[in-house]
Amino acid sequence: MDRREMLKNLAILPVGGSLMSMSPLMASPDKNVAKGPLALDEDIYKSIGVVPIINCRGTFTIIGGSIERPEVHAAMAAASKNFVQYDELAFAIGERLSEITKAEFGIVTAGCAAAMKHGTAACVTGGNPEKLLRIPDLSGLDKTEVIIPRHSRNVYDHAVRNIGITVVEVDSMEELEKAINPKTAMIYLLANRSSSTGQPMSVEAIAKVAKKQSIPIMVDAAAENLSIPVVHFERGADMVAYSGGKAMCGPQCAGLLLGRKDLMLSAWQASSPHHGPGRDNKVGKEEMLGMLAAVEAWTTRDHEKEWDRWMEWLNLIAEKATKIKGVTHEITLPDGLNNRAPGLIVSWDPTQLNITGEEVAELFGRSEPRIAIGSGGKDGLTSINVTPSQMQDGEAKVVAKRLHDTLSKKRSTPDTSMAAAASDISGRWNVEMTFFSSKSTHHMMLEQDGNWLNGTHQSDFAEQDLYGTIEGDTIKIRSHFKKPGDSVVYMFTGKLKNGQISGEVFMGEYLTAQFTAKKWESKQRKQKISVPGGPPLAT
Structure with missing residues (x-):
């Protein structure tokens, strides 16, 4: 889409909103949803005026991440019935995580961002509580810098920066080697294409340099499938952080940090319930055991059966949509561990159906049945896309019907003319x-x-x-x-x-x-300017 086309799309956005409702108080697209006492049943959200969403986007936290597995619910319910000493619980879970994942040790955290934060603290403090209590003021500490390749900079590295470290950004192996110094606490890498095997700044390439200097490497693998043994350790990482509420379908508010036992113990020390900079990242006994249950279940889940079910749903949606003349589809397949699920792209010529993928996505998100889908387009076509990993039984039929009904609806050619500007606002x-x-x-x-x-x-x-x-x-x-x-x-x-x-x-x-x-109106000043003929004779 070129710049002018983007301007056109901007021009036709409704005054009241675009991809979301413009008012933060409009939590629901339906103003008439009854509000009253909390209903502890399938209408729990509607009972307080919030309309649930059919999730065709994947594991985005802002719409709930994932649906927790039955084993997770059972573990959390069982854990809620007793009291326990948290360090004892953490050490027992760490040993069990080691048995399952083949990592040296592991801790459960309050989400992947907390795992990154505690891992960074571990590298800065080395388990020294006086250093821990200095965070985020690192003056006087010997480890205060974290190296991050430019390809790994992202909005989630705030979790690393929260410790108070100085980010040293590098863009090549040569820059990385020069950046390493006695103050280097850690190297942070995002699990993406640029850090994958064979790339100039892959985990392997960076590990060769970091190991010589005893610099720990942490890999952010939030949205990845859990590999056993963990592939990033085989490639040279020292710590790997995962989201609990994405592929593993554990507690949405939990995360997982695996790695070297010495670093894991320092990370746990930096975590709640211990006082210090991690006290605000509280993880409860229920989430801790729920996360362990999710990891246990990961090893016994029928992943092939899940994949087949996802493909069945996508094919059902595609088959119904492509009954409309001019509508085509494409099934996309992942090539790595990140967001590992098939996807469906349904495309059409917007000049033929007189609606764009963006408009379909907006319509689906703001009216019932409420459906979160993606949108895009290329080569003159517009499209919507569906990710099935968090869809539930029966929802594919709902999505298929709504998409077919929407795309088959007769529409007149939209009026793209623009009203004359009321004024020149230059x-x-x-x-x-x-x-x-x-x-x-x-x-x-x-x-x-x-x-x-x-x-x-x-x-x-x-x-x-x-x-x-x-x-x-x-x-x-x-x-x-x-x-x-x-x-x-x-x-x-x-x-x-x-x-x-x-x-x-x-x-x-x-x-x-x-x-x-x-x-802004500048004040009119009419006064001649006299420029001196040489240097000033006074200051």
């Missing part, structure tokens, strides 16, 4: 941002070409390009703040009235803000 604008509990001043420099807007957005800590539209008095602007490990998308929707623009800002996972923009 120039500099001061933007007052009203967040949930604070205010901030941003600035925009706008250039207008008919309905199209371009320019720059100066947010709190950076300047980024913006683009958008003005139709009548309705203005929509998009900018994207990003730096290694961080990203915020700003989507402004507002009305021009009496020389100012007011409206709402959609910020993706960071929800919404309000804004009011006023044009």
Whole structure:
């Protein structure tokens, strides 16, 4: 999709929202859902006004991750009936995890991010409690730096940064070798294509250098299938962090850290219930045993049968959708351990069916039966995509019917004309941002070409390009703040009235803000300027 096409899509977004409801208080697409006492049955969510979702996206935390396995429920229920000393429990679980996974030891954490945080703390402190209690102020400590290849920078490395370390970013093996010094605590790697076997900065290549300097390597394998023995240890890693609530279908709020026993004991020391920087990452006895049950179950699950069921669901959806003239499909297969599930892409010409994949995904997400699906497009076609790993029995028929009904519906060609701009808003604008509990001043420099807007957005800590539209008095602007490990998308929707623009800002996972923009008017100063003929004679 080229830039102009993106602008068109921005222009036709509804004023009230895009990929999510613009109001954070609108938790449900149905305003009429009854709210009352909590119902402890299948209507538990609807009883408080929240409409559940058929999950065709996979293990995204923001929609619930995964459905916990029956063994996990049973373990958590059993664990809730007694008290236990947590260190004794952790050490027993660690030994059992070692038996199952062939790792030296393991601990259960409050999610994969907590596993990364505790693993980093272990490398910084070495199990010394006085060093632990200094975090995040690492002044005076000998290990204060973590090396991260650029290909592994991501929004989750906040868990590493939370310890207070200094990130040293490298982009080649030569840079990595130069970066290693006595302050290096650890090397962090994301399990992705760039760190895979055969790549210039693979785990193996980095391990050859790190081992010589006794630098631990931690691999973030959050969304991967658990391999036994763990493939990353065979490649040279010292610690591997997993999400409990993704492929393993354990407790959504649990994670798993496997690795060298000395590092695991230091990581457990940094974890709750022990006081210090990890006390806020509490994991309960129920989650600890639920996670162990998920690992146990992983070794006995019929993975081939699960795969066959997923394929059956995808084929059912594809078969019904492709009965519509012009609709095609493709089954995609994973080539690694990450998000290891087949996928379905259903494609069509948007000029023939008069609807785009993005519009279908938005419709499905905002009305019932509520379905979370992905969207995309290429080569002039638009598409939706389905990931079946967290779908439940009976849902494929619901998805297939709704997709068929939606795509087969007769629609007139959408009117893509744009109302003339009510005004020329070129120039500099001061933007007052009203967040949930604070205010901030941003600035925009706008250039207008008919309905199209371009320019720059100066947010709190950076300047980024913006683009958008003005139709009548309705203005929509998009900018994207990003730096290694961080990203915020700003989507402004507002009305021009009496020389100012007011409206709402959609910020993706960071929800919404309000804004009011006023044009900056420079003061007219008519005064000649006298330039000295030489250096100053006084200062």
